[in-house]
Amino acid sequence: MSESRTLDRLRLGLRSLFARRRVEAELQAELDLHVEMQTAEYVAAGVPPREARERALRLLGARGAVEEECRDTRRTRPLETFLQDLRYGVRALRWNPLFAAMAALSLALGIGANTAIFSLAHALLLRPLPVERPAELVAVGDPRRANSYSEGGMQDYLISTPMYRLLRDEVSAFNGLYASGRAGRVLVGADGPDAAGGEPEAVRARIVSGNFFSLLGVGAWRGRTFTAGEDRAPGEAPVAVISYDYWQRRFGGESTAVGRTLLLNDQPFTVVGVAQRGFFGDVVGGATDIWLPLAEQPQLNRGHDWRQRWDVQWLLLMGRLRPGATVEQARGEVQATFDRVMKSRAGGLIDPAWLPEDLSQLRVPVGPGGHGFSALREYLRQPLPTLVALVALVLLVACVNIATLLLERATSRQKEITVRLALGAGRGRLVRQLLTESLVLALLGGGLGVVVAWGADVGLLALLDLPRSALDLRPDVTVLGFTALVAVATGVAFGLVPALAATRSALAPALRERSRSTAGGGSGRGSLARLLVVGQVAASLLLLAGAGLFVRSLRNLQTADLGYESHGLLMLGVDPESAGYAGDRVGPMLGDLLARLAAVPGVAAVSVSENGIFSGTESSTAIVIAGRPPRDDDEGVAYDRVGPRYFETVGIPILRGRGIGPRGVAGAPPVAVVNEAMAREYFPGEDPLGHRFAEKSKPDVVYEIVGISTDARDHDLRGEVGPRYYAPLLQAVGDVSAFNVELRTGFAKAAGDSPRLEAAIRDAARAVDPRLRVIGPLAVERSIEAWLRGDRLVATLATVLGLLALVLASIGLYGVVAHATARRTNEIGIRMVMGARRRAVVWMVLRETLLLAGAGIAVGLVAVLGSARLVASRLHGLSPHDAPTLAAAALVLLVVGLVAGSIPGARAARIDPMRSLRQE
Amino acid sequence: MGKPSDLVQGTLDLLILKTLSLEPKHGWAIAKRIQQVSQEVLQVQQGSLYPALHRLEQQGWIRAAWRSTETGRLAKFYSLTRSGRRQLEKELAQWERLSNAVDLVASMA
Secondary structure (H helix, E strand, O other), X not given: OOHHHHHHHHHHHHHHHHOHHHHHHXXXXXXXXXXXXXXXXXXXXXXXXHHHHHHHHHHHOOHHHHHHHHHHOOOOHHHHHHHHHHHHHXXXXXXXXXXXXXXXHHHHHHXXXXXXXXXXXXXXXXXXXXXXXXXXXXXXXXXXXXXOOEEOOOOOOOEEHHHHHHHHHHXXXXXXXXXXXXXXXXXXEOOOOOOOOXXXXXXXXXXXXXXXXXXXXXXXXXXXXXXXXXXXXXXXXXXXXXXXXXXXXXXXXXXXXXXXXXXXXXXXXXXXXXXXXXOOOOEOOOOOXXXXXXXXXXXXXOOOOOOOOOOEEEEXXXXXXXXXXXXXXXXXXXXXXXXXXXXXXXXXXXXHHHOOXXXXXXXXXXXXXXXXXXXXXXXXXXXXXXHHHHHHHHHHHHHHHHHHHHHHHHHHOHHHHHHHHHOOOOHHHHHHHHHHHHHHHHHHHHHHHHHHHHXXXXXXXXXXXXXXXXXXXXXXXXXXXXXXXXXXXXXXXXXXXXXXXHHHOOHHHHHHOOOOOOOOOOOHHHHHHHHXXXXXXXXXXXXXXXXXXXXXXXXXHHOOOOOOOOOOEEEEEEEXXXXXXXXXXHHHHHHHHHHHHHOOOOEEEEEEEOXXXXXXXXXXXXXXXXXXXXXXXXXXXXXXXXXXXXXXXXXXXXXXXXXXXXXXXXXXXXXXXXXXXXXXXXXXXXXXXXXEEEEOOEXXXXXXXXXXXXXXXXXXXXXXXXXXXXXXXXXXXXXXXOEEXXXXXXXXXXXXXXXXXXXXXXXXXXXXXXXXXXXXXXXXXXXXXXXXXXXXXXXXXXXXXXXXXXXXXXXXXXXXXXXXXXXXXXXXHHHHHOOOOXXXXXXXXXXXXXXXXXXXXXXXXXHHHHHHHHHHOOOOOOOOOOHHHHHHHHHHHHHHHHHHHHXXXXXXXXXXXXXXXXXX | OOOOEOOOOOXXXXXXXXXXXXXXXXXXXXXXXXXXXXXXXXXXXXXXXXXXXXXXXXXXOEEEEEEEOOOOOEEEEEEEOHHXXXXXXXXXXXXXXXXXXXXXXXXXX
């Protein structure tokens, strides 16, 4: 192609884009001249001027079509058309700002809700760790166990410190393997001379091997990160790296933070660096504040040295694949090393009792690790499909709303559209233009939706009891792409039907039709709008019914009979090993602690147990009843070891026999109290008292059943209470590493309600031994609330979305009825002239509303019944067909529908018959 | 005058280019010229003349400029570009081949 030709074409393209007005004027002038010359020719041939012009025009053909054809030859035509449509779209929206605002707002809420849930799922499930080449990372161990710890018994989902060292040195598929484990509770005390007073601050800390930062490729923002040598031997001067966020929070971003000393659990650690900005660690949903070297683990958890313990499994590992190596290869090598150690029992260091009978049961999970570790991920995976369904429904309702509004607008623009069709505008072109208008609306809604989503995500985190920094919810390319996709899809979805309907009409009837038809609302478009509104009401009923069901289910859980009074019950976690207590010394220390706590004013009763109530730790074991063969189907029995006065303190009634008394001390014959469920399960029709049983794994310790308690919900609110027994704690004190003290008080609820009592309780513990680490006290009611946060999240969201759908549906109903009424002004006028009463007119309008709402409710109820199975598993204590809930949802919709219909009804009643007829 | 034969698809471009090879003309004059030269046999559908002109312009084969007509009216005059001239030669050669072939079949069969 010659250069000048290219230039010509470029010039034309630019002209048609940027000098559009001029190009258009030239086109008109060119065609005008043509007609003029043709007319002149006819006139010269003797045709009268008027007729000459008409014939010239006819010769040219449909001028609009000719113009369009000329425009179509332009290479920039598609872009040009789009820009033009865009201008029309924006202008059309500006003509009707109320409509535009309402539509954009509905969309913003619908799209925002979807974006919020998506970005939550994205941050949790899809977004890779902010590290170098995350695709190469391989996780060893179960990534969900980011905060777990297991002692005694070999597990495959967590790794012990010696096992980590072995895997790091032996697995050749990795270019490096780091370890990362929970640091437990870490308190940062006031540091150095500039110490401020007050309570120490709890931080999220993680213990990591020295190669953590180098393997992930995360550098230091200030100072340095760890060196590989840092985890060989406990340092003379222990070091720590802090996160950028923590640096900002605690040190206000001062550069003097590097080199400062922090007291972590009373041990001095020197801050050597601040990690790269935006790096939250390897745990998704629990941003790390401080990283500490693996070698310092004994310093941090005083009294617990896990460096040579094969039975303490607390680490998750992350390896970087060597180029060319595969995950399968890594899995094979890890398993081979693991199997070898288990077979040789690490040269006798592993107690045979820790191993399962069948070693092949132990399979270390090895899989892609680029998404990091997360306990939260599993926890949110369950309600996520429900949430996605809810927000999708809301978006659907919003879409229908806008489709209805657009349909009505298309009706009022019918004449314009018909005229344009008649002038030769192609139908495709018109549909495209109407669609562009919808897209402008959708993109506007999408843009606002991003803002809504950002706010909603902040609310979601609060609902989940998570700090703002826990999840990276900043919208990134993927999230924005999702939003744009949803916006465009909705724009097409709600725009296409009205656009097609508006341009479908046969030309002649529409042109002949006068602006207000006396025949009224029976037109095809009107019934399409009705159909849409019925669908909208149905979807809203689905949402409202869902909200009702979830709220009632939550309510059932919250008011479930626990079997004891949770109000005023506090739990205090105690870690004797932190203060160096072990073996025989634990018992007396506990006795001293309980006595001191009982003396605290406001404390009515005190007891202690291993697992506590809603503490998150539970034990279960398989049992054998003396004199009976072991049962094959035994699923295990939950148990707790409890101190004296446990049943009185918690408030679990003993039905028969006795509780665990102070006599249950070391050396006395073991006794046990069983709950009713256990009595029913193992001794149907018998008296369990006097029977004996043993744990399958410890056949030597035989318990005699001395009492039967009622069933109590101690760790779970769902389902039936399972079999459970209580054994004396003080007989087995040496086996237990952590205790939960139960305190019965007159006080309640949230921590902070009774700060003085709480301080007094902590002081009492400190008086026993200042080194003793305690957690809490924490109100059991609060633990239960935390346990319910998943259900609360779903119930709250369902309610908010249900109300949103209600508002949207009422706008939809109102719009359709109001429009239909306006179209019937004439008819209503005639009816009134003929003697119809105003009441009859109002009823006529209301009846229409009721018909629409009723049809929607009927369809909705069918949908609810059809989809009930999907939510049944998430409901507690009520059926998904729960009649009162469904009836209430239907009633609410009906009432709102009536209100929506009464406004146009009242307007209809005010119609002045004479004026309405004159309007015609 | 009988009904003028419809122009064979694609020949309109050839006729326009040929007409413009003598001197620049505006749209109406092009149509008139084709009509005259063909002794009223070929009548350009006015509705398709302008889209064709615009398409040729977009192709870079003709170029437009606003000039005064003999009567002093401002009109859009089209003229052939260099690549337009080459295109005309191509189209002429092709037309010759085609019409020769039609002639052959017409005289033999």
